[in-house]
Amino acid sequence: xxxxxxxxxxxxxxxxxxxxxxxxxxxxxxxxxxxxxxxxxxxxxxxxxxxxxxxxxxxxxxxxxxxxxxxxxxxxxxxxxxxxxxxxxxxxxxxxxxxxxxxxxxxxxxxxxxxxxxxxxxxxxxxxxxxxxxxxxxxxxxxxxxxxxxxxxxxxxxxxxxxxxxxxxxxxxxxxxxxxxxxxxxxxxxxxxxxxxxxxxxxxxxxxxxxxxxxxxxxxxxxxxxxxxxxxxxxxxxxxxxxxxxxxxxxxxxxxxxxxxxxxxxxxxxxxxxxxxxxxxxxxxxxxxxxxxxxxxxxxxxxxxxxxxxxxxxxxxxxxxxxxxxxxxxxxxxxxxxxxxxxxxxxxxxxxxxxxxxxxxxxxxxxxxxxxxxxxxxxxxxxxxxxxxxxxxxxxxxxxxxxxxxxxxxxxxxxxxxxxxxxxxxxxxxxxxxxxxxxxxxxxxxxxxxxxxxxxxxxxxx
Amino acid sequence: xxxxxxxxxxxxxxxxxxxxxxxxxxxxxxxxxxxxxxxxxxxxxxxxxxxxxxxxxxxxxxxxxxxxxxxxxxxxxxxxxxxxxxxxxxxxxxxxxxxxxxxxxxxxxxxxxxxxxxxxxxxxxxxxxxxxxxxxxxxxxxxxxxxxxxxxxxxxxxxxxxxxxxxxxxxxxxxxxxxxxxxxxxxxxxxxxxxxxxxxxxxxxxxxxxxxxxxxxxxxxxxxxxxxxxxxxxxxxxxxxxxxxxxxxxxxxxxxxxxxxxxxxxxxxxxxxxxxxxx
Numbered sequence: 001x002x003x004x005x006x007x008x009x010x011x012x013x014x015x016x017x018x019x020x021x022x023x024x025x026x027x028x029x030x031x032x033x034x035x036x037x038x039x040x041x042x043x044x045x046x047x048x049x050x051x052x053x054x055x056x057x058x059x060x061x062x063x064x065x066x067x068x069x070x071x072x073x074x075x076x077x078x079x080x081x082x083x084x085x086x087x088x089x090x091x092x093x094x095x096x097x098x099x100x101x102x103x104x105x106x107x108x109x110x111x112x113x114x115x116x117x118x119x120x121x122x123x124x125x126x127x128x129x130x131x132x133x134x135x136x137x138x139x140x141x142x143x144x145x146x147x148x149x150x151x152x153x154x155x156x157x158x159x160x161x162x163x164x165x166x167x168x169x170x171x172x173x174x175x176x177x178x179x180x181x182x183x184x185x186x187x188x189x190x191x192x193x194x195x196x197x198x199x200x201x202x203x204x205x206x207x208x209x210x211x212x213x214x215x216x217x218x219x220x221x222x223x224x225x226x227x228x229x230x231x232x233x234x235x236x237x238x239x240x241x242x243x244x245x246x247x248x249x250x251x252x253x254x255x256x257x258x259x260x261x262x263x264x265x266x267x268x269x270x271x272x273x274x275x276x277x278x279x280x281x282x283x284x285x286x287x288x289x290x291x292x293x294x295x296x297x298x299x300x301x302x303x304x305x306x307x308x309x310x311x312x313x314x315x316x317x318x319x320x321x322x323x324x325x326x327x328x329x330x331x332x333x334x335x336x337x338x339x340x341x342x343x344x345x346x347x348x349x350x351x352x353x354x355x356x357x358x359x360x361x362x363x364x365x366x367x368x369x370x371x372x373x374x375x376x377x378x379x380x381x382x383x384x385x386x387x388x389x390x391x392x393x394x395x396x397x398x399x400x401x402x403x404x405x406x407x408x409x410x411x412x413x414x415x416x417x418x419x420x421x422x423x424x425x426x427x428x429x430x431x432x433x434x435x436x437x438x439x440x441x442x443x444x445x446x447x448x449x450x451x452x453x454x455x456x457x458x459x460x461x462x
Numbered sequence: 463x464x465x466x467x468x469x470x471x472x473x474x475x476x477x478x479x480x481x482x483x484x485x486x487x488x489x490x491x492x493x494x495x496x497x498x499x500x501x502x503x504x505x506x507x508x509x510x511x512x513x514x515x516x517x518x519x520x521x522x523x524x525x526x527x528x529x530x531x532x533x534x535x536x537x538x539x540x541x542x543x544x545x546x547x548x549x550x551x552x553x554x555x556x557x558x559x560x561x562x563x564x565x566x567x568x569x570x571x572x573x574x575x576x577x578x579x580x581x582x583x584x585x586x587x588x589x590x591x592x593x594x595x596x597x598x599x600x601x602x603x604x605x606x607x608x609x610x611x612x613x614x615x616x617x618x619x620x621x622x623x624x625x626x627x628x629x630x631x632x633x634x635x636x637x638x639x640x641x642x643x644x645x646x647x648x649x650x651x652x653x654x655x656x657x658x659x660x661x662x663x664x665x666x667x668x669x670x671x672x673x674x675x676x677x678x679x680x681x682x683x684x685x686x687x688x689x690x691x692x693x694x695x696x697x698x699x700x701x702x703x704x705x706x707x708x709x710x711x712x713x714x715x716x717x718x719x720x721x722x723x724x725x726x727x728x729x730x731x732x733x734x735x736x737x738x739x740x741x
Contacts, residue, residue: 043617110568149627171548171681173499173506173545173546173677181679182682204592209546210546210547210548211485211548212549212551212681215489215550215551215681216485216486216548216549216550217485217489220537235683236683236684237682238683238685238697238700239683239685240686241688241695243695248688248690248711248714248717248718248720250717250718250720251721253686254684254685254686256683256684256685257678257684257685257686259681260678260683260684261678263505265505265678271503272538273503273504273505273531274505274506274678274721275505275725276724277721277722278590286536293602304726335682349717349718396681396682396683396700397700398681398682398700423535
């Protein structure tokens with residue numbers, strides 16, 4: 001008899017007024033008892049709508065059935081047969097619009113906590129298993145992966161399991177991409193990313209850091225070096241700014257810079273040298289996950305007041321519900337239907353205020369969301385000393401400008417065959433933000449997976 | 463790890479290091495830069511390539527000790543290793559087709575001006591070099607510049623060596639004397655690059671400057687290095703670091719470069735080196 005509770009087993013969390021002052025993980029994870037209890041909420045229904053909602057097709061009801069019977073290692077094995085980074089996905093996937101969004105239990109009550117259970121299995125395995133992934137028999141074929149972010153790591157892992165000799169070229173000094181420079185420690189501990197990367201290395205994947213493809217080596221040189229196929233997962237690129245007055249002032253950051261200083265360079269820890277401005281009042285402009293991450297980092301770095309300034313309403317925010325909820329609990333103030341028009345500086349060129357206007361929602365635009373329209377004469381000023389722009393990015397130009405035969409669309413994203421992820425050049429595949437523009441970790445992983453399959457088919461008879 | 467194969471103190475505050483980095487060395491060209499990290503706790507800092515040896519696989523950097531990271535870097539010796547060294551980044555200086563150039567270096571900026579002078583000279587261009595310093599004690603690279611220029615002019619602010627005056631005085635005199643430069647390349651402190659650009663503007667001489675904004679990744683991701691060129695946002699790491707000096711908003715760059723001044727002064731006192739010494 002399934003557990004018919006309408007609510008998920010609650011996730012143990014650090015209290016909001018405690019966690020907004022530290023960088024430790026917010027959600028502490030289920031205990032074994034909690035996991036089993038939540039797993040029994042799954043009806044194990046025949047048509048498995050949840051699986052169709054997962055970009056990497058995790059066999060969800062199968063693994064949950066194993067959790068319900070306490071066979072946690074078996075559950076982990078089922079997850080990892082299609083998902084190379086379960087500890088990451090369990091934490092950062094937008095489950096509400098994917099697997100959990102399709103869950104039958106969600107029609108009346110809350111869906112099964114699929115993400116929480118996935119995380120539990122991954123954490124259980126990390127804590128209890130000393131089993132080391134073994135390098136499969138090599139097929140002697142070399143594949144190069146550009147970028148050690150979610151799409152690159154997934155592609156590398158899938159190919160390594162099939163016996164390919166995979167080298168990942170990473171521009172930064174650490175592997176992980178957005179998982180290390182973007183997503184903060186309190187949402188995804190870096191130790192977990194490092195373990196997932198270590199797993200891939202055990203599978204035989206070689207990771208070369210400080211290698212900027214397009215600069216240190218070109219894609220053509222990779223082929224000359226004997227790589228038979230190249231996967232480009234170079235990620236999102238340069239941050240966008242609004243083009244308003246005052247964005248050059250000291251105290252105006254892109255979210256990329258603010259998060260990189262905090263997460264990759266660990267500016268929040270005394271023993272690290274990278275500086276970050278000590279803010280009192282911060283305005284984060286934007287409504288996505290990146291905006292939530294920046295706002296919550298600012299709070300933890302000691303800011304007394306942190307605003308989210310977003311031109312549409314709460315309903316239209318693209319961020320995960322849980323992130324919005326957590327940010328609110330932690331005291332971030334949401335100023336929806338507000339839009340900046342000017343940033344004002346003091347005599348030293350430092351930010352002292354931001355002028356905004358109020359917005360209202362009009363007719364739906366191309367994205368289907370209602371278009372925000374300026375309310376006349378609604379200007380007002382927010383006193384802030386730091387402004388963080390989290391309004392998106394445009395793809396990195398380094399590879400497309402140095403590689404012949406790679407077509408890009410008008411936004412500068414690489415053009416690919418959506419089935420195989422092959423670019424307009426033979427043997428070169430791409431996925432993740434380099435193709436889609438800023439999107440989610442799991443979509444990037446899905447693309448890496450598709451590309452690995454296509455690369456295997458391409459090289460299979462070579 | 464990237465080994466320091468040579469270290470030389472050029473003056474009290476300026477150090478030269480030759481670093482073993484074969485992949486970077488193979489590609490490096492004049493005007494490009496690298497990003498380094500001294501150790502696990504260190505910042506990522508950009509330094510423009512001062513020289514490179516494609517065959518030997520080494521890249522030379524020359525830096526002035528100004529903050530915690532360069533101080534820490536200066537304590538390393540031959541045989542020690544840097545944790546990270548990535549590049550070459552940025553676009554190379556466009557020197558093709560230049561027939562007569564005036565290369566201007568200010569202080570430690572001479573280190574960055576040198577490879578461009580050398581490349582121009584090797585391309586067969588007529589090269590005049592103006593190297594400016596505050597005083598005699600900090601003159602660097604005199605011999606090196608002499609070898610890659612047709613005329614070398616050294617200026618010092620106090621007249622203790624070479625000609626007394628600023629590089630702009632000398633530049634103006636050379637232009638007035640009838641030298642027809644098709645390129646002026648100015649590399650040094652931001653005010654110097656600003657005034658060199660102002661000097662050449664009325665004559666309509668193409669003037670390139672090499673900008674040094676605050677940077678983290680150096681590969682087109684963080685946006686920290688944004689500069690205002692001709693009223694547009696440009697990113698020094700991928701669009702530069704060279705820009706048309708007549709279009710750059712130097713005042714904005716100067717202001718943005720002072721973002722962490724207070725914290726830097728503070729960190730010099732609390733820096734890991736001092737903590738280490740105290741142990």
